[in-house]
Amino acid sequence: MVPGRYQELTIEALRVGTYHLFCAEFCGTDHARMGGQIIALESRDYADWLARQPNAGDLASQGAALFRALGCSGCHGIGGSVRAPPLEGLYGKPVPLSDGSTVTADDRYLRDSILQPDRQIVAGYEPKMPSFADRVSEDELFALIAYIKSLANRESLR
């Protein structure tokens, strides 16, 4: 409930079935309609379901497509025209900032850096990145972060 703080929750579905997802903090007019479902499937059924999805591919590859479409690769990719921090091997590592402090590159840091890039500047880089706050949806943000996570074990190619 604290703005800017993200909470991760892992659930293990012991039984196959459909589970409710409710907004748990009164949030306004359509609070009672702000819900969703978690559908737990057997792994074989899940594979079938995944294969039947029109835009097949996991979150990270969706993120990779977005990464190119939004132009992120222009700076963060190989041979970018602007010098920007490489994202390979970034996730989970400490990042030195220009103010002398260090942060860990977790989900929250990545999210903040996409939405408010001016807040935490990586040491040795110019604050040139524009904010993507109005350009990416919540779902796209998840995909982008998943893509950056998938680069965690890669060596920087530069």
Added chain:
Amino acid sequence: MSDKNYITVDYHLRSWFTTHDHKRIAILYFAGITLFFFIGGAAATMMRFELVHPNGYFVTSDVYNRLFTMHGVIMVWFFLIPSIPTTLGNFVVPLMIGARDLAFPRLNLTSWYLFMIGGALTLYAVFIGGIDTGWTFYTPFSTLYSNGYVVIAVAGVFVAGFSSILTGLNFIVTIHRLRAPGLTWYRLPLFLWSLYATSVILVLATPVLAMTLFLLAIERIFGVGIFDPSLGGDPLLYQHLFWFYSHPAVYIMILPGMGVVSELIAVFSRKAVFGYKFVAWSSMAIGFVGFLVWGHHMFVSGQSVFASLVFSFMSFIVAVPSAIKVFNWTATLHKGWVSFDAPMLYALAFIGLFTIGGLTGLFLACLAYDVYVTDTYFVVAHFHYIMVGGMVTAYFGGLHYWWPKITGRLYHEIWARAAAILIFCGFNLTFFPQFILGALGMPRRYHVYPPEFQVWNVFSSAGASILALGYLLPIFYLGWSLFFGRKAPNNPWQATGLEWQTTSPPPPHNFEEPVVVTRAPYDYTLDAEAQPQNA
């Protein structure tokens, strides 16, 4: 003059609105809170009606959000908090201590006017469009997004808060300074100990509510960053401040009820309350520890785990003095000569329902389980067992017990018992299914819900209709008793308290002769007459 009582002394309406007599002011308060009780009850009735159907069939989301906010705000601040202290307390405190009036009679009348102005402001907000924040006015919703009349409603609660503070101050000074000769602290009836503890909380906690609501209004009107993090505010600050008042406020509501029950249990089992000093000091302990548990409302709000651990521990501690009371009431009944008059039925219902409410409170004090049931119907059921099953039941018990003294008339006993039983059954049918709903995961403040929850909601709504009937019945038989009831004797229950040693209804200045207290309260014996405190 000597044959005139406080009612017959002057019939002009003007004499009522300018009165300084604590008994008349109690009647004024009674009229006010009864009005608010039925307005808040009407909102609850509409909510239960809506919840019969899982698809949000009868009212829109906006209307439903306004209904539960109106129900909460009116019931908490304009019924539960003032109910026992300002009506029964106002009436009997000076009588119980052998005084002519409260210490500050004009201040007492001022409190009533402030209360009514606050209530009028809040009702005005309701009628011009309502408030949709929930009774807790949580930010950032209340300051940034709500499209209701938040500031007017908050102003109403703000003004009513001053009425609480003045009443608390009046009681503290009165109990300290105006006790009759011989009435030592340990000779005070337990109702007065509980009202004393209540008054201390009223005086210490209510100013924090006033400040909190004031800050909220400043942020909403002027956009000053107090709670909004994008303006440099702290989003958890509001919850800390709000619950710093509102958790002790829970004890403001329940402590007077506990005091009433202590009186009733003694009179109707013809025994002194078991462990008088423990019951007396447990009120003070609840008042004190109650200030240290507010964080248990914030286990999922993002406070530190260490803070949550401490608040969880303190919440278990605060259950101890409540349990002392329950055990001591039960021990008082043991080998007593128990009679089941209407007030006693309410007192016994209180013990059972309060125990269920209190024990489920311990579930919520557990960090792990609370994460699961936060903001579900489990919480709703828990606090209604305390507030309605406990507090409202005690209020009705006290109202029936002191009715002959207040009005000088006797009500029809059979009708009164029927209403008590109806309320008990209706209450359980309304709120027990809500524990099940909460454990199954149904969130509160939802009027659109998955169909598998419908059956328990239908039970709950059916119970609510019985409960509503139970609450409407007293209007008729108590109203009837005012005009056609038999004249009440001075001491119909053969009770020992000083309030029963004067006439029914009492004369304007309570006692014709100065009172001298010679013994402890509750000098009941099974085989002999009860000894009044001044005999």
